Amino acid sequence: MMDMAWLGLVIGSFVSIGAYTVLIGDNPISKVTEHLYTGILGGYILAMNWDFIMRNAITKIQGGQSIYIISLIVSLMLVTRLKPEWLWISRYPVALTVGIGMGLAIRASVLSDFLAQVQATLLPINNINNIVMIIGSITAITYFLFTAKYEGPYRYINQTGRLFLLAAFGVTYGQTASFRFELVIGRLVDMLKPEVAMYTYGFLVVVAVLLFYGYSTKKIPWYKGR
Amino acid sequence: MSSRLVKISLPIWLTSIFGVLMIIEFFFPMPAEITATNTTLRSFVLIVSAAALILGTVILTIAHVRRISTRKPEWYYSIIYLIAFATTAVLGLSSVRETNFLWIYNNMTSPIGAALYSLTAFYITSAAYRVFRARNWNAAVLLITGFIVLMMLIPVGAAIFPPVVPIGEWIRSFPSSAGFRGMIIGTSLGTVGLGVRIYTGRQKEHLGIREERKEVS
Amino acid sequence: MALIIAGRMLALVALLIIVAAILFYMQRAFSGKIPSLRRLSAVDVIAEILGRCVEMGKPAWYLFGSVDMTTPSILAPTVAAFQTLAYTARMAARLGAKFFVPVNQGLAYTMANDIVQEAYRAEGKPEAFDPLGTVMYLPSGADRMYIINHMWEEQVAGAFFLGSWYHEAVIYTENAARVGALMLGGTDTTHNIPFLVAICDYSVIGEELYALGAYVSQDPTQSSSLAGQDIGKYFAIILILIGAILATAGASIIWLFKM
């Protein structure tokens, strides 16, 4: 019997190479991987959500919580869209989702975004760090003012706020970059494990030869990057 | 008139009622019946969302079948989609804990997903080369802070230039936090504003409602 | 039993102040008093991007990022982006730009589908809307490969990245930039806004994403509500200043937040 764990590593390595070819741009190998991946995920999502509905609606209805029949009816309202005159029926499930979702978003954002951030800025003005913090927060808030005209002193406040925002963006950019290298490394470590490395190299060569042939004979269009 | 009621007014009213239910529950102690109703409503959202995903998958599959039957360009790729879809769906519908179904997930979906996630490293690098040029003050701020923080975070960075760590930490703790603080406060106000516009029925595009707006008098 | 759940008094007060301010300005708009707002450059950019696509005969894409209508913090920016979608789709239909909207979540897909279909109908071009192709559902995750591949294949000339963006932000924007698309990007997620700001030609940040919909709505009551949001900002600034001055003097107002 074949070792399924080992086979999994090899297959995983192959499909990863397929996914990485997308870096070159659109090509047949990435297209094959794309359709394979979409198909698997489609089947997975279908099965998982079917299972979810069975467990959370059907089982509950069978158990006597008949109110869950409403959830099924609302779900079926989505399907009516297939007939254009009935399109409006699907507004009800949307009303349910957006109504509840916005309510939850508002209540969470007032307490844990608006007030929590204000609270964290209530610092004594006695050292440079706190002064930077307070000035930065206030100018960044004023950057978003919609009623202020871009003229007079507001111009400078707006510019300062923008600089603070950009500093924040730069920090996040650098921070994300360092973390994302670890993702590639994590994948490469799996692909280059001694027991699968030979297969990874082999497949890499096959892919390289196929692509080289395709590009050199112009069977695959080469897209010029800007 | 009644058609306007069920097609337009009622969905908007329902949106507001559901929303207000969620908000008052957060601030005021509520009788158990209302909290129970709210919990049920939230579980309805999950069920509807699951149903919508099934619907979406079905429509996507129909699109692929049609691509094959009408022999659209590159129709042959759709065959791969259908085979992969059918295999996973049949295995998964029999049971989501089926061994082969989980094997496919663990050994094909996860690696591709991880590989695609890690593509960000490549794009971050090539984007940095293209856009991180000190064309003006704004670009320079972005460039310098990004440069210092990345240098601080890689192990060799501090060995090359030790002061980079305190500088980077300072930027990360103060100017950067301050900038994001302003952005987050703004965003929370935006959320409240959006909520008010939706609940008062002024904004209804998400319901697919289009009305030629009459000028307000 | 307490009247208000402990620790949420100030949040309730803040919410009431903000909502009251927004409603006040919306009410004033009915009587014709419209506050003057600063111009958001992104508003004109939408027409510019679509015009360029028409000129070049290439498609314009409208992407939402990671959509999950069951997570409130993702739902809110997505709903905000839907309003801009309604405007953009309508303009695309009017100008005759090829328009494409991939969505990676079921409910959002049905919503986007309705919006775009309605927009094409409003412009009297329902035949230009392809029920299977204009708005497309792609399983979350697989959409990344589809979008990269097709961006190159179709050579998109314009792209909108509005909504709740996660790690896809840099993947899509960098590809679109390399293909040569003109881009407008914006999100409220702090982790990925840097990429949209750095890579896109035009960007909206945080609250501007929410405001963009109100700007393009051409409904004065909606744009007036933005003036109400500004009251919320002044409220935050005053609270910070008072709190900081009191803290310097040795008094703390943290108890206010614990009520």
Place this chain on the structure above:
Amino acid sequence: MSIVKKILDLDQRVIYLILFVLLAYPILNPVILPMAIQDYSKQAFNFADSIPDGSVVLIEGGNSAATHPQCGPGLTANIYHLLTKNCKLVFFSIGAEQAFWTNREIQDAINKLPAGVPAENGVNWVHLGYISGGESGVAALAANIRSAISKDYYGTLIDDLPLMKDINDAKAFSAVFWWGGSEGSIPYGVRQLVGPYNLPMSGSCTTNEVPNYSPYISSGQMKGIFGGVRGSAEYEYLLRVPGPALGQAMATNFGGLFWLVLVVVGNVLYFIQRGRGEK
């Protein structure tokens, strides 16, 4: 078109290819660049190094499949370090999966040991395996090992293990290493071993958990901590025994340096181009 412009408009696929090579190479052949050691790691290493030769040490192995790639190499280095100091090691885990990975890490360390270092099961080290009961399980183990468990990981009776002859409770140990992975179990050790028995303790957790435990370090309840893959790499670096974590850290280095170099080159060329007045 000048050469400067050509380099500035470098095709992105060249960048991707170089980055791939730079990231893959150190994984295959660790190239050691100098690295700055974080304070917590240095403290944890010095603590491990200061343990007298021949002491009996208690180690909790809490790495799972998810955390083994990051923190496993660190525990391996820790075992290697202590065995070369001729310490006697007693392992246990508070999860069944973790017990398996701990065993794997022990074997990894033994395979690496230079010839002549004794590493006999039952004499130099003992793996007690999975102790159930979470924090109360740890408390029971500390109070009386034989009441908490009767057989080790391999099914041998505790009384048949020579090393365990004189060891019956936490007082027999001179130090604790708590490799908590992502279990969040470090407070168990602090509350059940450091507090009641006054044992010095150090350990490891995933990077994102480090801030949660820094109060323990400033209060002296922990002697230091290794965070995530970087902590593991630093242990390997300080011990001068390159391993998988160091390879990964070096790959991150290469990626990061490439990024930094690209940005510098891009800007220098950009200013050259601007100075020449080219468009």
